[in-house]
Amino acid sequence: MNDLKSLATYLNVPVAKLSLDQKEKILVWKEKDGKTLRGLISIAKYLSRNSSHHKQFSGESIEERAAIDQWLEYRLNNIDRAQQEKDTNAFIKDINTYLEDKVYFVGHQLSLADFLLYYGLHNLFRDLTFYEKQKYMHLSRWFDNVQHAENVRQTQTLIPFQKNILYTGSAH
Amino acid sequence: MLYSIFLICSINKESIIDVEGFVRTVDQKIESCSQHDVELHCEQVWVVSSAAPRLPLLIEDAVRPETDDALATVNQDTRLDNRILDLRTTTNQAIYRIEAGVCKYFRDYLMEKDFIEIHVPKIISAASEGGANVFTVSYFKDKAYLAQSPQLYKQMAITADFDRVFTIGQVFRAEDSNTHRHLTEFVGLDLEMAFKFHYHEVIEVIGDMFVHIFKNLRDNLQEEIETVGRQYKSEPFKFLEPSLVLTYKEGVRLLRDNGVDMGDEDDLSTPAEKLLGRLIKQKYDTDFFILDKFPLAVRPFYTMPDPTDKKWSNSYDMFMRGEEILSGAQRVHCPDLLSERAKEKGVDLEHIKSYIDSFRYGAPPHAGGGIGMERVTMLFLGLDNIRKTSMFPRDPKRLTP
Numbered sequence: 001m002n003d004l005k006s007l008a009t010y011l012n013v014p015v016a017k018l019s020l021d022q023k024e025k026i027l028v029w030k031e032k033d034g035k036t037l038r039g040l041i042s043i044a045k046y047l048s049r050n051s052s053h054h055k056q057f058s059g060e061s062i063e064e065r066a067a068i069d070q071w072l073e074y075r076l077n078n079i080d081r082a083q084q085e086k087d088t089n090a091f092i093k094d095i096n097t098y099l100e101d102k103v104y105f106v107g108h109q110l111s112l113a114d115f116l117l118y119y120g121l122h123n124l125f126r127d128l129t130f131y132e133k134q135k136y137m138h139l140s141r142w143f144d145n146v147q148h149a150e151n152v153r154q155t156q157t158l159i160p161f162q163k164n165i166l167y168t169g170s171a172h
Numbered sequence: 173m174l175y176s177i178f179l180i181c182s183i184n185k186e187s188i189i190d191v192e193g194f195v196r197t198v199d200q201k202i203e204s205c206s207q208h209d210v211e212l213h214c215e216q217v218w219v220v221s222s223a224a225p226r227l228p229l230l231i232e233d234a235v236r237p238e239t240d241d242a243l244a245t246v247n248q249d250t251r252l253d254n255r256i257l258d259l260r261t262t263t264n265q266a267i268y269r270i271e272a273g274v275c276k277y278f279r280d281y282l283m284e285k286d287f288i289e290i291h292v293p294k295i296i297s298a299a300s301e302g303g304a305n306v307f308t309v310s311y312f313k314d315k316a317y318l319a320q321s322p323q324l325y326k327q328m329a330i331t332a333d334f335d336r337v338f339t340i341g342q343v344f345r346a347e348d349s350n351t352h353r354h355l356t357e358f359v360g361l362d363l364e365m366a367f368k369f370h371y372h373e374v375i376e377v378i379g380d381m382f383v384h385i386f387k388n389l390r391d392n393l394q395e396e397i398e399t400v401g402r403q404y405k406s407e408p409f410k411f412l413e414p415s416l417v418l419t420y421k422e423g424v425r426l427l428r429d430n431g432v433d434m435g436d437e438d439d440l441s442t443p444a445e446k447l448l449g450r451l452i453k454q455k456y457d458t459d460f461f462i463l464d465k466f467p468l469a470v471r472p473f474y475t476m477p478d479p480t481d482k483k484w485s486n487s488y489d490m491f492m493r494g495e496e497i498l499s500g501a502q503r504v505h506c507p508d509l510l511s512e513r514a515k516e517k518g519v520d521l522e523h524i525k526s527y528i529d530s531f532r533y534g535a536p537p538h539a540g541g542g543i544g545m546e547r548v549t550m551l552f553l554g555l556d557n558i559r560k561t562s563m564f565p566r567d568p569k570r571l572t573p
Contacts (some may be wrong), residue, residue, distance in 0.1 A: 014236030130430070130447060166450040168407060 003119035011051035071113035264394035292325035318344035326364035338363040357566040364540030371502035374539040379415035406554025437467035449494020473517040476502040491508025492551035
């Protein structure tokens with residue numbers, strides 16, 4: 001829920017009534033005129049496309065928009081649903097490899113994918129040790145970049161990163 | 173009995189034999205032996221002591237590094253159960269020579285600085301540090317305890333005008349910790365020194381002592397260090413000369429800058445200590461450093477408070493590879509202040525009456541510290557378990573051999 005509120009703030013869109021449908025475990029966005037949207041991805045895309053300032057945020061080309069959609073799904077299916085450590089380890093490694101030669105997830109600027117993935121991964125990053133942050137270097141680099149971008153972090157805690165190599169051998 | 177060539181091959185592994193023959197040079201270097209350029213041509217072979225045909229473990233397995241996946245290695249429990257065979261490996265022969273070096277250079281340096289070696293009782297009438305982690309022994313009709321540290325007696329030697337003392341002896345801690353760095357019985361290298369003006373004189377002596385130990389190990393036992401490194405890979409130990417000293421406040425600030433959430437007077441948790449070690453290694457390139465001026469709240473009652481600010485104390489810890497190896501401080505030498513501090517910490521004055529009395533007949537200001545011989549060796553070599561540096565280790569689960 002926090003993600004969508006922050007997203008609305010970032011996009012300068014007024015926050016409507018946001019609640020959680022307990023039965024279906026799905027987010028519900030209700031505007032003043034009665035328009036409702038259900039689901040994290042739908043609401044996020046709605047907000048993003050409706051904001052005039054950030055056309056690039058939702059993807060400049062059709063390919064970029066499709067890629068962003070893919071990453072939003074990834075967030076929902078893999079990150080939010082990860083129960084055990086081995087699930088988390090699996091997707092962390094994947095994303096780290098993906099980010100090896102990319103500054104942002106899609107295209108050359110901050111997009112909706114980066115935004116929601118940052119919020120989706122924040123809890124995880126809070127508990128990572130410096131050893132792990134060093135192990136997943138590309139992911140850490142991306143995370144540090146996004147958390148310092150203007151108005152993205154808002155009320156989330158700033159995760160510290162070490163730009164120097166601390167661990168040469170083992171974690172000991 | 174004189175054996176023929178055929179029978180020599182049937183001599184059991186690890187038997188003790190006498191060989192008489194000629195030493196001859198070889199053209200090609202022999203890699204698999206410690207002597208590379210000579211061979212022994214046997215004329216006679218005698219069996220002095222035959223080993224049993226089946227050995228509980230093979231020396232070549234015991235000396236193999238863990239990374240060779242296909243080939244067998246020996247796990248720790250098997251090694252410790254059959255310690256005399258395990259100790260025969262070249263690695264272990266090297267480790268204990270290095271450990272002997274730690275003691276030797278500790279002794280040599282302090283004696284050069286006019287310290288005298290003393291020996292103090294291990295069977296004592298009252299628990300020295302805290303009631304919980306102490307072994308009891310039956311003492312005729314009474315109960316006695318095994319000393320948790322020679323603290324009391326070191327100080328009594330100082331008040332007996334010995335000025336600078338050190339002692340090397342067993343220390344017994346009944347701590348039910350099954351970790352890689354705790355033993356129930358270990359060897360403590362303890363020192364205590366009366367100083368003239370400021371307890372930093374003592375920190376300097378201890379810091380220089382460590383530099384002396386590290387330098388001599390590095391220069392005189394390099395071959396042994398390399399032998400250990402062949403089985404247990406690690407980074408060589410780095411240190412600065414003079415030793416790096418940081419204040420506790422600076423340490424906390426460094427940790428806070430890297431996201432560790434802790435208060436000014438909080439004790440350092442083990443992960444925080446380890447992280448601090450890494451950060452300092454990165455910043456100053458040293459595996460050894462000293463942290464000075466700990467908060468008074470986390471130190472024992474006999475630690476001298478900082479005269480300028482009661483929040484702090486004249487105490488210090490020293491670290492190797494991010495793990496604590498020495499905890500020391502200036503001691504309270506005034507009986508009244510000592511009683512007051514004991515009361516504040518909830519220590520029963522009756523139990524420590526003789527300790528407090530020892531300061532009633534003139535006691536100089538003094539400070540000191542103690543290190544664990546096994547732990548220093550372990551961390552110098554970058555080993556991962558203290559049982560590797562204790563010949564016959566004692567822990568909550570092990571009483572033999």
